[in-house]
Amino acid sequence: MTTMTERKLTTQKAIAEAIRQEMGRDNTVFVMGEDIGVYGGIFGATEGLLDEFGPERVMDTPISETGFIGAAVGAAINGMRPIAELMFIDFFGVCMDQIYNNMAKVHYFSGGNIPVPMVLMTAAGGGYSDAGQHSQTLWGTFAHLPGMKVVVPSNPYDAKGLMVSAIRDDNPVLYIFHKGVLGLGWMTNNPRATGMVPEDPYTVPIGKAAIAREGSDVTVATVGLSVHRALDAADQLEADGISAEVIDLRSLVPLDREAILDSVRKTHRLLVVDEDYRSYGMTGEVITTAVEGAFDALEAPPARIAIPDVPIPYSRVLEQFVLPDAGKIAGAAKTLITA
Amino acid sequence: MEIPRQHLVDMYATMVKIRYFEEQLRQIYFEGKQPVFDIAAGTVPGEMHLAAGQEPVAVGVMPHLAPGDAITATHRPHHVAIAQGMDLKRMAAEIFGKDTGLGHGKGGHMHLFSAEPNFGCSGIIGEGLPVAVGAALAFKKLGKANVALSFFGEGAANQGAFHEALNLAAIWKVPVVFICEDNAYAISVPKQAVTAVADNSDRASAYGMPGVLVPENDPVAVYEVAGEAIARARAGDGPSLIEIKTDRLWGHFEGDMDAYRSDEFKTAMADRDAIAVFGAKLDADGVLTVGEREALDKEMHAEVDEAIGFARSSPDPKPEDALLHVFA
Numbered sequence: 103m104t105t106m107t108e109r110k111l112t113t114q115k116a117i118a119e120a121i122r123q124e125m126g127r128d129n130t131v132f133v134m135g136e137d138i139g140v141y142g143g144i145f146g147a148t149e150g151l152l153d154e155f156g157p158e159r160v161m162d163t164p165i166s167e168t169g170f171i172g173a174a175v176g177a178a179i180n181g182m183r184p185i186a187e188l189m190f191i192d193f194f195g196v197c198m199d200q201i202y203n204n205m206a207k208v209h210y211f212s213g214g215n216i217p218v219p220m221v222l223m224t225a226a227g228g229g230y231s232d233a234g235q236h237s238q239t240l241w242g243t244f245a246h247l248p249g250m251k252v253v254v255p256s257n258p259y260d261a262k263g264l265m266v267s268a269i270r271d272d273n274p275v276l277y278i279f280h281k282g283v284l285g286l287g288w289m290t291n292n293p294r295a296t297g298m299v300p301e302d303p304y305t306v307p308i309g310k311a312a313i314a315r316e317g318s319d320v321t322v323a324t325v326g327l328s329v330h331r332a333l334d335a336a337d338q339l340e341a342d343g344i345s346a347e348v349i350d351l352r353s354l355v356p357l358d359r360e361a362i363l364d365s366v367r368k369t370h371r372l373l374v375v376d377e378d379y380r381s382y383g384m385t386g387e388v389i390t391t392a393v394e395g396a397f398d399a400l401e402a403p404p405a406r407i408a409i410p411d412v413p414i415p416y417s418r419v420l421e422q423f424v425l426p427d428a429g430k431i432a433g434a435a436k437t438l439i440t441a
Numbered sequence: 442m443e444i445p446r447q448h449l450v451d452m453y454a455t456m457v458k459i460r461y462f463e464e465q466l467r468q469i470y471f472e473g474k475q476p477v478f479d480i481a482a483g484t485v486p487g488e489m490h491l492a493a494g495q496e497p498v499a500v501g502v503m504p505h506l507a508p509g510d511a512i513t514a515t516h517r518p519h520h521v522a523i524a525q526g527m528d529l530k531r532m533a534a535e536i537f538g539k540d541t542g543l544g545h546g547k548g549g550h551m552h553l554f555s556a557e558p559n560f561g562c563s564g565i566i567g568e569g570l571p572v573a574v575g576a577a578l579a580f581k582k583l584g585k586a587n588v589a590l591s592f593f594g595e596g597a598a599n600q601g602a603f604h605e606a607l608n609l610a611a612i613w614k615v616p617v618v619f620i621c622e623d624n625a626y627a628i629s630v631p632k633q634a635v636t637a638v639a640d641n642s643d644r645a646s647a648y649g650m651p652g653v654l655v656p657e658n659d660p661v662a663v664y665e666v667a668g669e670a671i672a673r674a675r676a677g678d679g680p681s682l683i684e685i686k687t688d689r690l691w692g693h694f695e696g697d698m699d700a701y702r703s704d705e706f707k708t709a710m711a712d713r714d715a716i717a718v719f720g721a722k723l724d725a726d727g728v729l730t731v732g733e734r735e736a737l738d739k740e741m742h743a744e745v746d747e748a749i750g751f752a753r754s755s756p757d758p759k760p761e762d763a764l765l766h767v768f769a
Contacts, residue, residue, distance in 0.1 A: 211548035
């Protein structure tokens with residue numbers, strides 16, 4: 103019998119629970135990566151798994167991303183469902199060939215004959231002065247390249263459901279968690295990093311956006327930690343009599359274009375917020391979607407807030423200057439309304 | 442080592458099949474590319490890397506394979522795929538870019554994939570080594586008696602992926618055999634100019650695994666060394682590295698002027714052509730008479746001709762099928 107007991111969990115614990123339950127359900131699921139065993143993952147995504155499943159299924163790897171991500175591809179082709187953790191998304195530079203030339207292309211090259219069911223999970227995002235090689239989000243880079251799904255949960259419920267979906271998916275899924283939504287004890291967190299999560303496994307569909315807050319005057323479309331920045335901005339805007347609708351895209355690939363269009367047709371104004379670089383990225387894609395699909399509904403040119411095409415700087419004042427925040431979002435939304 | 446006669450005959454026949462297949466491809470490749478060479482034109486467009494001369498590397502391994510064993514190969518994959526028993530019709534059709542091809546024309550000659558035989562290859566140097574380690578890891582986890590083999594060129598032994606893969610294979614003690622096809626040149630760059638050791642097989646010691654050099658381009662020598670390494674892997678005793686000195690008779694790709702190798706070097710290779718040498722040896726040893734060999738040659742040629750005919754007469758994919766198969 104299914105019980106729908108709910109408890110409060112942090113996003114980090116929700117991710118670990120999803121992996122634990124799927125490993126219990128399916129013997130072909132295993133995890134590998136750097137410090138994912140005894141340490142439990144630098145961001146806790148594999149907390150407790152080593153004790154439960156042992157080192158055969160929870161494998162600490164050498165610092166050898168090309169090796170173990172390539173091995174995950176080989177294992178996925180040969181009957182396993184690996185989860186490989188790339189500690190920081192910024193580290194993709196040492197192993198990108200295995201990700202975009204191999205993991206993402208085998209199924210296509212094979213004309214649909216060879217699926218690659220694996221999850222590549224990784225931490226993204228800044229705001230804690232870790233400088234330019236440990237603070238990027240980079241999801242737009244991966245979303246640009248065909249052949250891998252890209253999901254970015256913003257809260258505990260979605261984090262668990264999307265991880266279950268990612269593990270059960272027959273495609274490679276890049277599962278990106280923003281460090282600021284995890285609820286880690288050693289990092290400033292948004293208040294929604296802890297939330298109600300059903301104990302039983304459930305799925306959140308990949309490719310479906312969520313309306314994080316309904317509104318009627320302006321659509322704020324975003325992903326990851328910026329969902330919370332947008333929700334905070336919506337609170338501020340409400341005090342000024344502006345009703346903002348916040349769309350949590352949740353998946354960049356596939357992108358829920360209908361959800362964007364539906365919202366824009368309702369609010370007639372679009373602001374896209376991204377903690378990724380501005381040019382050639384998610385903001386451009388979402389705005390193009392609106393312009394192509396709902397041009398007549400727009401009552402103002404769409405606007406965007408993103409990293410202004412500079413590497414993420416270290417100094418707190420410099421970093422905060424380039425990151426999105428609630429104040430910038432509220433300000434841009436007001437400008438859109440009065441445009 | 443006593444080699445069953447059938448293994449010798451199979452190795453010879455497969456060498457003939459591979460060579461004839463590539464000779465046909467070589468001719469067909471220039472259809473529509475003369476008098477002016479345009480890489481995008483003709484019956485078979487794109488790059489074409491042929492392995493003529495490297496047949497011993499592939500066929501020497503073949504008799505030791507079991508169903509389900511995984512192979513990863515390189516941008517020069519035909520000899521290995523054919524030796525593993527790839528469906529020649531579907532392989533030829535893929536090279537022709539046809540809908541009946543292994544990947545419905547999505548991969549082409551550098552991207553041949555098949556579930557049975559369990560084969561994959563890649564146009565990126567060194568990419569397949571970690572994949573083979575992963576396949577071997579899966580076999581170990583699933584309790585299968587299969588092994589994984591990774592073929593790669595001597596140029597790939599200078600890639601990080603080579604070193605990462607060997608290290609992982611050793612610490613995980615997985616059933617994988619790394620097979621270095623040393624044809625002495627990374628396109629135009631000679632091995633000795635860019636490699637810190639004379640023999641890549643010596644690099645095995647850095648990863649605590651056996652490393653064996655096969656100094657001659659001889660299927661029997663490969664057979665013996667590969668047999669031991671594969672048996673070791675299958676028994677759960679871990680990975681091995683083999684380096685085989687082989688010959689790439691033709692250019693890096695078709696259309697390559699091959700000016701970086703001396704006439705002397707090329708003549709020497711042609712004079713020691715492994716198929717002629719092996720054929721003569723089988724004759725001298727009383728394994729195959731000249732008449733039997735000729736009959737076998739004919740049989741192999743007919744099989745290749747049929748496959749090429751199938752590829753030629755197969756339909757192109759529908760253009761809009763380019764949009765299929767991004768996701769499962």
